[in-house]
Amino acid sequence: MTGIEAARLGRTFAGGAGVHDIDMRVDAGSLHALIGLNGAGKSTLMRLLLGMLAPQRGSVRIAGHDPRRAEAELGPLVGHLIEYPLAYGELTARANLELGARLHGVPAAEVRTTVARVLDELDLERFSDVRARRLSLGNRQRLGLASALQHDPRVIVLDEPSNALDPAGVVLLREALVRRARDGAAVLVSSHHLDEVARIADVITVINGGRIIGSLEPRQSELEHAFFELVHADDRARAEVAA
Numbered sequence: 001m002t003g004i005e006a007a008r009l010g011r012t013f014a015g016g017a018g019v020h021d022i023d024m025r026v027d028a029g030s031l032h033a034l035i036g037l038n039g040a041g042k043s044t045l046m047r048l049l050l051g052m053l054a055p056q057r058g059s060v061r062i063a064g065h066d067p068r069r070a071e072a073e074l075g076p077l078v079g080h081l082i083e084y085p086l087a088y089g090e091l092t093a094r095a096n097l098e099l100g101a102r103l104h105g106v107p108a109a110e111v112r113t114t115v116a117r118v119l120d121e122l123d124l125e126r127f128s129d130v131r132a133r134r135l136s137l138g139n140r141q142r143l144g145l146a147s148a149l150q151h152d153p154r155v156i157v158l159d160e161p162s163n164a165l166d167p168a169g170v171v172l173l174r175e176a177l178v179r180r181a182r183d184g185a186a187v188l189v190s191s192h193h194l195d196e197v198a199r200i201a202d203v204i205t206v207i208n209g210g211r212i213i214g215s216l217e218p219r220q221s222e223l224e225h226a227f228f229e230l231v232h233a234d235d236r237a238r239a240e241v242a243a
């Protein structure tokens with residue numbers, strides 16, 4: 001099964017920035033990293049893929065569905081965290097997760113065990129009775145990740161998931177993602193950190209100036225060098241076209 005499939009996808013903002021002509025697949029059982037510099041278009045592309053932003057051109061399918069027309073079908077199938085973790089500040093971490101589980105279609109009888117499992121997986125039990133607004137930045141990020149992952153979605157989209165995590169959190173995240181990809185989920189993560197994704201990604205796609213400009217082999221040596229070569233060659237080609 002293809003988790004996510006985009007064809008000729010695009011959206012241009014006023015002023016010309018945006019993403020253009022995106023052809024991309026994230027397959028089931030694969031951990032796919034999206035790498036680009038600040039402003040390259042990673043978050044915009046992820047929003048388009050998830051149906052949070054309307055495309056002006058092209059199409060997206062998640063597990064065969066148009067994400068802008070199949071919210072109910074996709075709720076249990078998709079887990080995502082884009083930019084900032086959303087949580088109700090007045091509710092405890094546990095109550096937030098219970099609510100999230102229900103919204104993602106976890107049956108009432110399974111909510112308690114689902115939440116307990118993810119609290120353990122992301123080492124959040126100690127904070128389970130703390131109100132979300134009192135959590136540290138890193139623990140709020142863990143809570144957002146827990147909410148995205150707890151229902152074991154078949155399609156996972158995470159924007160800079162290691163933001164604000166301490167080294168222990170980074171390891172837990174890495175293990176959680178590898179486990180889910182191994183179990184058949186289609187996983188897409190964005191990052192600026194090549195070293196981090198190189199350890200776990202099956203595919204690395206490079207985005208620059210809103211376009212996909214190539215891919216990198218995760219296990220290749222000199223990954224950083226190869227990344228900058230791609231980006232600089234693309235920047236030069238654009239400058240020549242613009243001149």
Ligand SMILES: Nc1ncnc2c1ncn2[C@@H]1O[C@H](COP(=O)(O)OP(=O)(O)OP(=O)(O)O)[C@@H](O)[C@H]1O
Binds near residue numbers: 018037039044045
């Ligand atoms: N709503 C919007 N209106 C106008 N321009 C926007 C909008 N959202 C994003 N942009 C622009 O689109 C481009 C891509 O932004 P995006 O946030 O997708 O990049 P990114 O790769 O996620 O960056 P970062 O790594 O800094 O988070 C940037 O030039 C940004 O300023």
